[in-house]
Amino acid sequence: MEELRKHAAELLQKGEVAAVIGYQQISEKRTKPIIAKTAEDCAKLVFNEYCLNNLSVYLTKARVKELRRVNGAVLKLAITAKPCDVHSIIALIQESQLKREDIHIISFNCAGVVKDFGMDFNGETLAAKCVPCDTHKPLYSDMVFGEVKETPKVSDEVLAKIEAIEKMSAAERFEYFKSEFDKCIKCYACRAACPLCYCQRCITDKTIPRWVESSAHARGNFSWNVVRAFHLSGRCIGCGECERACPMDIPLSLLNRKMVIEAKEAYSYVSGRSLETPTLVGSFDVKDSDELFM
Amino acid sequence: MDNIYKPYLAEIAEIIDETPDTRTFKLKLKDPEVAKSFSFKAGQFAEYSVFGEGESTFCIASSPTRTDFLECSFKVYGKVTQALNRLNQGDTIGFRGPYGNHFPLEELKGKNVVFIAGGIGLAPVRCVIDNVLDWRDDYKDVTIIYGARSVGDIVYKQEISEWKARPDIKTVITVDPGGECDGWDGEVGFVPTIVEKLAPSAENTFAVICGPPVMIKFTMPVLEKLGFKEENIFTTLENRMKCGLGKCGRCNIGNVYVCKDGPVFNYTQMKELPQEF
Amino acid sequence: MEEKIISKEDLLNICKDVISSGHTLITPGKTEYTVVKDVSEIVLDANVKPTKASYKTFVFPKAEPVIYYKRGKNDVQLLDIDVEQKKTVILGAKPCDTNSFNILRHLFNWDYKDEFYNVREKQFIVIGLMCNYSDKYCFCTSVGSSPISDKGSDIFLVPLDENNFALRVVTEKGGEFIKDYEKYLKAGDATKSKAVTDSVEHPEVAFDSKQVHEWLGTNFENPKWDGVGDLCLSCAQCAFVCPVCHCFDIVDEDYSYTEGRRMKNWDGCQFGHFTLHASGHNPRDIQGKRYRQRVNHKFKYYVDKFGEILCTGCGRCSRGCAVSIDIKEIVSNCKD
Numbered sequence: 001m002e003e004l005r006k007h008a009a010e011l012l013q014k015g016e017v018a019a020v021i022g023y024q025q026i027s028e029k030r031t032k033p034i035i036a037k038t039a040e041d042c043a044k045l046v047f048n049e050y051c052l053n054n055l056s057v058y059l060t061k062a063r064v065k066e067l068r069r070v071n072g073a074v075l076k077l078a079i080t081a082k083p084c085d086v087h088s089i090i091a092l093i094q095e096s097q098l099k100r101e102d103i104h105i106i107s108f109n110c111a112g113v114v115k116d117f118g119m120d121f122n123g124e125t126l127a128a129k130c131v132p133c134d135t136h137k138p139l140y141s142d143m144v145f146g147e148v149k150e151t152p153k154v155s156d157e158v159l160a161k162i163e164a165i166e167k168m169s170a171a172e173r174f175e176y177f178k179s180e181f182d183k184c185i186k187c188y189a190c191r192a193a194c195p196l197c198y199c200q201r202c203i204t205d206k207t208i209p210r211w212v213e214s215s216a217h218a219r220g221n222f223s224w225n226v227v228r229a230f231h232l233s234g235r236c237i238g239c240g241e242c243e244r245a246c247p248m249d250i251p252l253s254l255l256n257r258k259m260v261i262e263a264k265e266a267y268s269y270v271s272g273r274s275l276e277t278p279t280l281v282g283s284f285d286v287k288d289s290d291e292l293f294m
Numbered sequence: 295m296d297n298i299y300k301p302y303l304a305e306i307a308e309i310i311d312e313t314p315d316t317r318t319f320k321l322k323l324k325d326p327e328v329a330k331s332f333s334f335k336a337g338q339f340a341e342y343s344v345f346g347e348g349e350s351t352f353c354i355a356s357s358p359t360r361t362d363f364l365e366c367s368f369k370v371y372g373k374v375t376q377a378l379n380r381l382n383q384g385d386t387i388g389f390r391g392p393y394g395n396h397f398p399l400e401e402l403k404g405k406n407v408v409f410i411a412g413g414i415g416l417a418p419v420r421c422v423i424d425n426v427l428d429w430r431d432d433y434k435d436v437t438i439i440y441g442a443r444s445v446g447d448i449v450y451k452q453e454i455s456e457w458k459a460r461p462d463i464k465t466v467i468t469v470d471p472g473g474e475c476d477g478w479d480g481e482v483g484f485v486p487t488i489v490e491k492l493a494p495s496a497e498n499t500f501a502v503i504c505g506p507p508v509m510i511k512f513t514m515p516v517l518e519k520l521g522f523k524e525e526n527i528f529t530t531l532e533n534r535m536k537c538g539l540g541k542c543g544r545c546n547i548g549n550v551y552v553c554k555d556g557p558v559f560n561y562t563q564m565k566e567l568p569q570e571f
Numbered sequence: 572m573e574e575k576i577i578s579k580e581d582l583l584n585i586c587k588d589v590i591s592s593g594h595t596l597i598t599p600g601k602t603e604y605t606v607v608k609d610v611s612e613i614v615l616d617a618n619v620k621p622t623k624a625s626y627k628t629f630v631f632p633k634a635e636p637v638i639y640y641k642r643g644k645n646d647v648q649l650l651d652i653d654v655e656q657k658k659t660v661i662l663g664a665k666p667c668d669t670n671s672f673n674i675l676r677h678l679f680n681w682d683y684k685d686e687f688y689n690v691r692e693k694q695f696i697v698i699g700l701m702c703n704y705s706d707k708y709c710f711c712t713s714v715g716s717s718p719i720s721d722k723g724s725d726i727f728l729v730p731l732d733e734n735n736f737a738l739r740v741v742t743e744k745g746g747e748f749i750k751d752y753e754k755y756l757k758a759g760d761a762t763k764s765k766a767v768t769d770s771v772e773h774p775e776v777a778f779d780s781k782q783v784h785e786w787l788g789t790n791f792e793n794p795k796w797d798g799v800g801d802l803c804l805s806c807a808q809c810a811f812v813c814p815v816c817h818c819f820d821i822v823d824e825d826y827s828y829t830e831g832r833r834m835k836n837w838d839g840c841q842f843g844h845f846t847l848h849a850s851g852h853n854p855r856d857i858q859g860k861r862y863r864q865r866v867n868h869k870f871k872y873y874v875d876k877f878g879e880i881l882c883t884g885c886g887r888c889s890r891g892c893a894v895s896i897d898i899k900e901i902v903s904n905c906k907d
Contacts, residue, residue, distance in 0.1 A: 026895060030895060033802050186633070189804075205844060214820065247624055295652070298683045346831050541817070543818035
């Protein structure tokens with residue numbers, strides 16, 4: 001922890017970065033984002049199993065990007081990112097929303113985080129997204145801290161649920177998702193928390209014409225949640241922030257993880273893993289499978 | 295069940311295209327009972343709707359003393375105004391109102407009045423002008439100063455020529471520098487400049503002003519310089535409104551709901567509001 | 572009526588009766604207040620955390636039609652809507668939720684009476700349950716309430732032990748309701764129930780709401796507001812789970828070429844486009860200004876207009892905020 005704080009303070013002091021986006025502890029089992037601009041702020045930085053937020057959501061915000069301008073110069077931004085959060089940074093670079101040289105990635109050897117704030121960290125409370133994780137070390141970074149630890153071995157409940165749903169008939173699946181989406185209140189917390197939902201004007205906010213209804217009834221909820229899942233297909237990196245942000249506990253990870261699996265099976269593509277690879281939906285190869293369309 | 299969100303139905307009796315992007319509707323309320331008993335005061339607004347597109351807020355631009363038609367004028371900007379622009383004579387729209395407060399015309403009888411308007415801001419002022427003209431003897435000197443960006447942007451050309459023809463009021467029309475055309479016999483200059491040049495004495499005079507925020511921003515100091523008292527300067531605030539009846543929260547600024555406590559405010563009240571409109 | 576005692580079993584019998592009579596019974600579920608189909612779903616536990624969402628949607632639905640329209644060649648037919656007349660009993664509401672009606676009623680009846688709200692509220696019977704939970708997000712005591720407050724409840728329950736509750740009739744409506752079930756009521760023991768309520772830990776008072784109100788009146792331009800919006804991601808979680816946030820939008824929705832409905836949907840002042848004008852001008856264009864509006868509306872403007880704080884101190888907004896923005900912390904900081 002001390003090393004992290006020292007490193008962050010040094011970056012600021014040397015004028016290499018304009019701010020360090022990190023986590024601060026606000027209670028024993030809860031952290032909160034902090035945009036550290038002074039050494040005093042850096043002294044609050046932490047990394048532990050309660051660092052749930054995917055901070056890369058701030059990298060595309062205009063007010064954060066503005067922070068880079070300091071005394072006539074344009075500095076980098078530093079960000080503390082779990083290895084899974086690094087995937088979303090990579091995805092943003094793949095989609096030309098960020099430049100690699102503008103971000104100083106401080107990452108960690110990660111052994112998993114809790115499902116939600118307030119819980120003790122153990123096998124049972126391991127976040128669902130950590131269960132299938134294969135990047136405990138970040139794929140890209142400028143600095144790595146933390147010891148390598150074992151992640152508790154837990155069964156993949158999300159995958160089991162997906163497989164159970166796949167066995168349902170089309171009518172049963174529709175009923176299942178309809179009953180889940182009926183809970184939706186259209187607060188758009190899922191969209192707000194998602195680092196890849198960076199559109200300046202979301203399609204659901206467009207009124208001429210009204211593509212996606214804003215009402216929180218069955219049809220409006222279904223269209224919103226399905227549209228979002230489609231717009232993330234082949235892009236979602238599985239940080240699970242949408243599900244964590246949802247106040248109505250809608251199992252958004254089922255849809256998003258299913259699309260991640262589809263992208264891998266049909267196109268051997270996993271989002272946010274390599275800066276050398278073009279994005280799935282932004283590129284075309286004659287060898288691409290047509291099966292998903294037929 | 296009483297439904298405060300249910301609009302009256304109104305038929306578009308006549309359409310006047312004031313400028314390429316501004317339209318006036320002359321409306322008649324369809325229900326004869328409602329039409330007979332309907333009344334409002336100058337300055338109030340209504341929610342006009344195209345069923346299927348939504349509702350939009352405009353002032354009632356005709357004077358309450360003229361009951362043949364209810365008029366509204368709007369500039370084509372967004373979803374609902376674009377839909378209103380596609381309608382034809384004889385079509386039906388929704389009309390919900392009257393809402394809001396009104397210009398205190400009763401209290402201001404016996405005074406001089408100067409009307410200052412810019413662009414489409416003439417619409418809410420026009421209902422007051424016509425109301426005052428219909429009660430002409432109750433007021434002393436009447437001056438109208440109206441400015442538009444160019445000759446093509448002038449609205450209510452018909453009404454303006456009627457006002458200009460009257461000997462008992464002073465009408466000054468101006469266009470922004472560069473907006474004049476051949477044969478233009480009006481003034482050339484921004485509204486604040488013309489106000490400074492041609493406004494009447496502030497003594498026993500109240501002012502009614504409406505226009506784009508930048509015009510109001512620069513005209514207010516001029517009026518103050520000329521000696522107009524703040525509580526005698528009235529404006530109608532353009533703000534995003536939805537329900538029009540003080541519930542949806544959209545127009546809430548400070549302790550005020552523009553749709554209920556306004557949209558007519560005097561300058562003292564405006565200055566007390568948090569400056570976020 | 573004096574305080575009585577009722578067993579948990581008999582309380583559930585009342586619930587069974589309410590359900591079988593065709594009325595709606597609502598109780599706190601896992602995430603939100605849910606409609607009960609079978610009494611086995613009912614958990615009456617004073618020690619649980621408040622639900623993630625309030626029961627506001629039962630009097631002020633998240634999306635509801637206000638008129639239906641049918642377009643003809645150039646005329647339009649409007650069809651009226653009547654809100655269903657159905658008695659609703661809410662069982663086990665926390666004190667931080669029960670007071671919501673007393674607060675909301677003012678706005679929905681300010682000159683224009685919103686019958687969509689009134690008809691529903693009239694049919695509600697609120698059975699409140701004392702609260703024995705508190706965490707760092709709770710601040711009911713700072714806004715004039717407490718874990719043992721019966722404000723807004725028609726009937727108030729205090730758990731005496733695992734199987735028995737003290738039952739207090741608070742309003743006439745509550746008295747009318749319980750009259751049919753007098754056979755289940757036993758003589759009360761006020762000493763016993765007082766011992767229970769006295770033992771409840773009250774959240775520490777975090778701020779003086781009168782002092783906050785005064786500070787807000789003169790600190791609109793205070794630089795403290797600048798950083799407040801930095802972390803906010805502009806969703807409406809805080810507004811939608813809140814028992815008293817009530818901003819809404821009115822939109823038209825067609826469902827065929829000629830027919831449709833005008834919807835009244837929840838809306839939030841934290842959305843970027845809430846105050847966006849068609850011209851592109853946005854008076855609240857940055858998050859700090861929007862968050863300032865939230866705090867001012869709740870703790871100053873609503874107080875000035877209607878005499879009530881637009882907040883019950885339940886802490887849902889902060890507990891559920893994805894980036895842990897804490898309204899209690901921000902309001903506590905509204906001082907010199």
